[in-house]
Amino acid sequence: MLDANLKTQLQAYLQKVTQPFEIVATLDDSDKSRELLGLLQEIVGLSDKIALKTDGRDSRVPSFSLNRPGADIGLRFAGIPLGHEFTSLVLALLQVGGHPSRLAQEVIEQIQGLEGDFHFESYFSLSCQNCPDVVQALNLMAVLNPKIRHVAIDGALFQDEVEARQIMSVPSIYLNGEPFGQGRMDAEQILAKLDTGASAREAEKMSAKTAFDVLVVGGGPAGAAAAIYAARKGIRTGVAAERFGGQVLDTMAIENFISVQETEGPKLARALEEHVRQYDVDIMNLQRASALIPASGAGGLHEVRFDSGASLKAKTLILATGARWREMNVPGEQEYRGRGVAYCPHCDGPLFKGKRVAVIGGGNSGVEAAIDLAGIVAHVTLIEFDDKLRADAVLQNKLASLANVRVIKSALTTEVKGDGQKVNALVYRDRDSDELHEIELEGIFVQIGLLPNSDWLKGVVELSPRGEVIVDSRGETSVPGIFAAGDVTTVPYKQIVIAVGEGAKASLGAFDHLIRST
Template sequence: MLDDTLKAQLKAYLERLQKPVELVATLDDGAASQELRELLEDIRAQSDKITVVEKNDADVRKPSFLITNPGVDTGVRFAGVPLGHEFTSLVLALLQVGGHPSKEAADLLEQVKNLEGDFHFETYYSLSCHNCPDVVQALNLMSVLNPRITHTAIDGGVFQKEIEAREIMGVPTVYLNGQHFGQGRMELAEIVGKIDSGAARRDAAKLNAKEAFDVLIVGGGPAGAAAAVYAARKGIRTGVAAERFGGQVLDTLDIENYISISKTEGPQFAAALERHVRDYEVDIMNLQRAKALRPAAVEGGLVEVELDNGAVLKSRTVILSTGARWRNMNVPGEEQYRTKGVTYCPHCDGPLFKGKPVAVIGGGNSGVEAAIDLAGVVKHVTLLEFAPELKADAVLQRKLRSLPNVDIIVNAQTTEVNGDGHKVNGITYKDRETGEVRQLLLEGIFVQIGLLPNTDWLKGTVNLSRFGEIEIDARGHTNVPGVFAAGDCTTVPYKQIVIAAGAGATAALSAFDHMIRTTAPA
């Protein structure tokens, strides 16, 4: 099952186990069960602290296995064979059940231990989903820390009937006590905050008590991270308030054009950004959504940023690096069938449409790459492009046109997402040349038509372009004294990671220059 290199790496990790671990497998005669049996034997062979037993339990999914300690009947459960992106989740679960401590903040771990109530979580994932491991690992850790919390991570590709019965068309999807709890990437603090009713109030009180910053950065993507490093290196008080550290990079799969890094994946790159920022004395306030910006009342005064939880942060200068989000089609049916066939992540959700016909909306690089990836999984892909020709790079177009199960339709204006009330069953588009309205029968729609800046909360405060981008000059200045901006939320052309990082550095240096000039003695 595991190759020799992976076995050697796993053996090294399992040397950190501090107490015995028991893997309790519930299997049947199927191929997936046989694959899981081989995986568990490979794991057992790497440590004398691990034992494997098989237990025939009619009330438990097959194939699945429980990671627990001998004599204990609770722990972390995986339903399916956790390879791919979830292999890391499996290794972490083995270590944590085996007594290896988590690196999460001590106060957050204590909060999990003190949660009152019974919480039974189920997470549906796909092996190709790069957002799923964060959710799976967070819930696994919660079930290790608190005996009243259980978690089962379920491979949607293995348990396809459950996916269809619950009409799940996007991963990760989480259920709590049988009811839909959430979908998409979630971190431990975010999950805990949703079930701990007093968390937001306590968090706001802590934030309100913070002293004023010299530089406050709103947003934690490449631009925000670069700004934080450059500001902190000046020895000034620096803070980052981010809705999710890493930003849009977390939703990116392959990164092959960041100079000096030949190839990496978005979540890995985002983790490296955060590690670099934490090398300095930067106050990172994650999972914080900005609500309002209040300019300084007098020159050299403090700028205020109000957060969704009611807290107000103050700073001598502010750098806005709130990034962008996927653009919607804004047609009837899109919102109704979001996560019910309308999706924005082909890498995460593609496996859920195995053997089914789908459409990709958008003929740029993102759309063509999505269609190429999906063609290897789904039955058929129809790519719809509004313009008369595709806008993707020539090499991508050649690859796309070589695939036998892909159709390309240009001059296609999507007008409606069709469905049966529960899930998508088609799409309506207009031929922009003839005016003819046509329909396609399909089961999934992957929207890849660009990005929108996250600047709605800034309307009426800083100057925005007609596209909603923050207007800045060459130094990152906005029209508001002491307020700067950088990255995909601004008018800087070419929304690229390397450009955003450079813009973040520029904004930080400009903020520092502004600060020393406005506070110099007369």
């Protein structure tokens, strides 16, 4: 199952295991059980500290747990964790085997101090790049605290559960049998929901910090580059980000980041954060900016306020809050978000196996989504507002070759319909005839571009009609001392490599401003 190269890498990782443990599998005579058994046999063959038992009695088959002798850690996989979840499996093996986590010590102590009984179930798909963060966070929490248990479930393999719980988006998390959360979450975000006082404590700590020379708001490629360039100047630098990595975390394959032939968004996001942490940068995660109060005069301090109640001040600011998926803004979209309306075909596509779906948008993202989904679902209807598709010719040719895809052009989606629980239809208006049409389906994937995260800046810095922050050649906004970079700005061509360069430029501009104003 594992090729020779992967086996060699895994064997090297397993040398870090210091504490013996066992894998207990629950299997039957199915092909999937045989496949899982083969994988587990290969793993135990690479380390003399891991034993395999096949006498498990879990209700989910196939599945397996990782246990230290005499102790049930409460860490289980239901399914075969390959694809994006293979990394989650490797980390679980290492952590159960005694290898320490890189998580900050204060977060580890917070996890260990949680009181109560926590039984987590997380549903993932093997093609979901957002799911490993959730699986890895909950696995680690189960290793650190005996009161926490976690089972990671492959939604595509356990379709009956997915149907019964009406799960239409992954990752989906349940705690003690009740819905807990959806979408990407790391250990700190999960803790913030469990420990309700943590956010207030962190806000109080943040507000007590002395002013920064440069405060970067946003942790995507532009924000990371800005922080590194500022820190290298030896000035006091902070980064406040809602989630470090930004939209890169939602990106699948990246093949045009110069000098890196091929990578994936989450992997690049981790590399960005690790690079920033090599410098003396104060990183503050889970912080969504809500208001900007510019300095009242020369030499004054700019203030940024956050949803958490925290407030930070700085001599200069770099706004790098990026962009988010554009929504259709039609009746039913918000009601059925996560219940048939989705924005990530790679993450949620496997949950719609054998069903009918629509893709909204005929650009590269929309056509790529339709192509990918066509290999999973029964039928795809691609709806494009314009009278022609805007995707690259090679993608359009591939789309045209697929028998289970229908393309509707000059169409405006007007409504998402459902039965109160999940999506069952979409209504669109033919822009040529003005007639309304209804399509029966189970899923809608929205791929119609991006919106800048600049709502909190209205009336403070000058914005374009599209809501982008207007910047000059040095990255400075209409307010002296406040700079901006990346997808939130008017700089054309929203690309990772461009965002990195713009972040560096804005940081150099901010440093130059500091020199000239002191």
